[in-house]
Amino acid sequence: MIDDATVHEAAAVLRAHADKTEQDLRPAAESLDALRRSGILALRTPRERGGNWSDVRTITRYLAELGRACPATAWVAGTCVTAKNLVAASFPEPDAFDPFADPDALFCGSGMPGAQAERVSGGIRLNGRWPNVSGCRDAAWAGVAVMVEGAFSFAVVPLDDLVVEPTWRMAGMRGTGSHTLVAEDVPVPSARVAPMSGFGAADQLLYALTTLGPVVGAARGALDRIEAMFDSPRKPHMTSYTRMGESPGARHWLAEATHLVGRAENTMFSIARAADSPDPTAAADSRFRMDLADAARDARSAVERMLDLHGASGFDTGNELQRFWRDVAVGSRHPHLNPYLAVEGFGSALTAVTT
Structure with missing residues (x-):
């Protein structure tokens, strides 16, 4: 059964193989094995078929934890959640075909x-x-x-x-x-x-959160690297400071980045709670698409602040920070997180205009 400890262990494996995942254009075999052993691939396998069928907040939290280590592998885990949710909704009573015979299949x-x-x-x-x-x-x-x-x-x-x-x-x-x-x-x-089934309002929030979770997790992963930089002897170049933390400007930028990541996380979990609500109308609020887009933009803005703090060396291909930056830049622009369509939909809802 999945728990925080097994997910934390899986995240450590993903982090160790993140470079290999990017180079091979697919999750490392070791990372996929860790996902399988941890129960991540069974997050939306029905319990009666040997899975976890976790609530949306748990799924979101675990995908963010994995995204903190390797956003790309976390993304693949999220698409597995989406696919299994659709399969479970479309085939509620397996008879001649049991899609969940292996509950941990990808x-x-x-x-x-x-x-x-x-x-x-x-x-x-x-x-x-x-x-x-x-x-x-x-x-x-x-x-x-x-x-x-x-x-x-x-x-x-x-x-x-x-x-x-x-x-x-x-x-x-x-x-x-x-x-x-x-x-x-x-x-x-x-x-x-x-x-086709599985496109209710709560389902749609789940699918959006499976993309947002890895993105926000990636922003937190980038912040881990910046915090480590502040704990190191590294100093702002071309200054008389002896450490990053001596600079008021650097402290200001760190505070802004930390605030943006925290705000993205808070928004994300607020949406997850709505998706888990027993009230079927709770997930249908048109404002949630705006909130999803805002959380994605907060994650992206946070990483930009971090790169300003780190300087040009953050773009060295051997530096993890640039990988987080690229993954957030692409992932945060997924259609589920699209800001101008979110505004369009919200405006239509406010004026009772259908599109």
Whole structure:
């Protein structure tokens, strides 16, 4: 059973292999093994199938803890949560097909319909493409949205039946390996196809938090490095100070960065509590998209302050700080955290205009 101690141990493994994850464009095997042993990959496996089915606040807290060590691997763990939530909602009573036979299997997927399917004897025949599927090189199953005779549907497909097209060439979150999945005349039995479910308001907050958690965790991880710098003999260059903490300006910037990270965390957990609320209307508040975007921008602004503090050497490719900076820069711009769409949606809600 997952607990804080096992997640902390897993985070230490992720931190030790973060560079390898980025270089290989996929989570290190050691990191994936640590996720599996800790129970992270079973966070949204139903309890009756041997999983944890943790609440949203617990999921968010653990993803942030992992993001503090390796944002890219935490991101892959978050997409596994999303995929399993969609599978559990779409296949609530497994019969001929049990997607959770291995409760700790890594899932990947896409909720955007990237394929058309035709009905054939015993199921469907699948053709299509799904871009930006994080963790697809290492997942056992892909849950993908598909249109079946005009109906928005969900199919669960073994990765061995799909082609991974290497299209992920990003500056940040490189280790997520978010390549394109391709289906070419793939037969999928009817037991693995169902109407798409799992897009209620609380579900949508969960999916957004699986992207925000690693981003805010990354900002906290960057702050860990800056705090260590303040504890070291390092001093501001071209000054008479003997340590960073002697500079009023440096202390001011540290305070601002720390405040921004803390505010992002507080916002994030406030949203997670709403997603866990027993009141079904609590998660539907249109302001939450604004809050999600604000938390992401706070994380990004905090890391910018930290790079100002560190100076140009923070961009050395051997410095962890620049990796956190790139991962936050890319992750915080995910569509779930999009600020201008959040403003647009909130404005429409305020004026009762539908878009």
